[in-house]
Amino acid sequence: MLDRANNEASSVDKTQANNIVKSDSGVTEKELIASDKKLEGWLQLTVATGVGAFKTTGKQFWFVYEDDTGKLYYYLQPQDQCRAGEIDIRHSTLTCDVSKKGRPGLFEIRSGIKVYSLDAQDRTHMFTWLETLQRKRRAYSLKLSESTQS
Numbered sequence: 371m372l373d374r375a376n377n378e379a380s381s382v383d384k385t386q387a388n389n390i391v392k393s394d395s396g397v398t399e400k401e402l403i404a405s406d407k408k409l410e411g412w413l414q415l416t417v418a419t420g421v422g423a424f425k426t427t428g429k430q431f432w433f434v435y436e437d438d439t440g441k442l443y444y445y446l447q448p449q450d451q452c453r454a455g456e457i458d459i460r461h462s463t464l465t466c467d468v469s470k471k472g473r474p475g476l477f478e479i480r481s482g483i484k485v486y487s488l489d490a491q492d493r494t495h496m497f498t499w500l501e502t503l504q505r506k507r508r509a510y511s512l513k514l515s516e517s518t519q520s
Contacts, residue, residue, distance in 0.1 A: 409435040409502050414489035415444065417455075425484075433488075435459070435503065440510040442479075442503070457486050459507050464500055468493075479503075 413433050417425040431444035431454055440460040443453045462481040470476055475490035477500055490496040 409433075409499070409506065410448075411495075411499075412491075413444075413499070416487040416489075418485040418487070420483060431455075435506055437506060437510065440507065440514075457481055459503055460510060462507075464503055466496060466500060 411433060412430055414428055415431050416427050419425045431446065432448045432450070433442055433444045435442045440458070442457040442459050444455050444457070445452075446454050457479055458481050459479070462479050464477065464479055466477040473489060474493040475496040477488055477490070477496050479486040479488065488499070490499055
């Protein structure tokens with residue numbers, strides 16, 4: 371089975387395999403998922419706060435996930451000290467609808483009664499955000515359970 375995977379990987383166009391998308395911070399998606407690098411970048415945000423109510427519609431924000439809090443913070447600009455808002459990832463649901471052809475980078479975070487629709491620049495970036503947020507959320511939960519057992 372490993373040989374089959376290696377053969378398939380070697381048959382992939384070399385330029386495509388080496389042309390891994392980089393985030394706005396210059397880190398490749400492969401490095402980001404495989405490491406503990408900071409998750410940050412531009413995403414478009416729409417927040418539904420209840421039945422048909424929208425708090426923010428389609429604005430670009432700079433997002434930063436903080437490992438210590440398990441929260442995704444967003445800012446108007448990367449250098450801003452004052453947050454525009456936050457999303458609690460710890461108990462949220464992350465989803466995407468791959469059938470949406472018109473907005474291939476769209477994914478949702480449901481936290482409490484709020485639904486955060488985030489739009490990455492493309493499907494590759496969307497999957498990078500989703501996979502990394504899920505991995506970081508698991509790491510946060512494990513860290514929290516280890517600290518309560520000590």
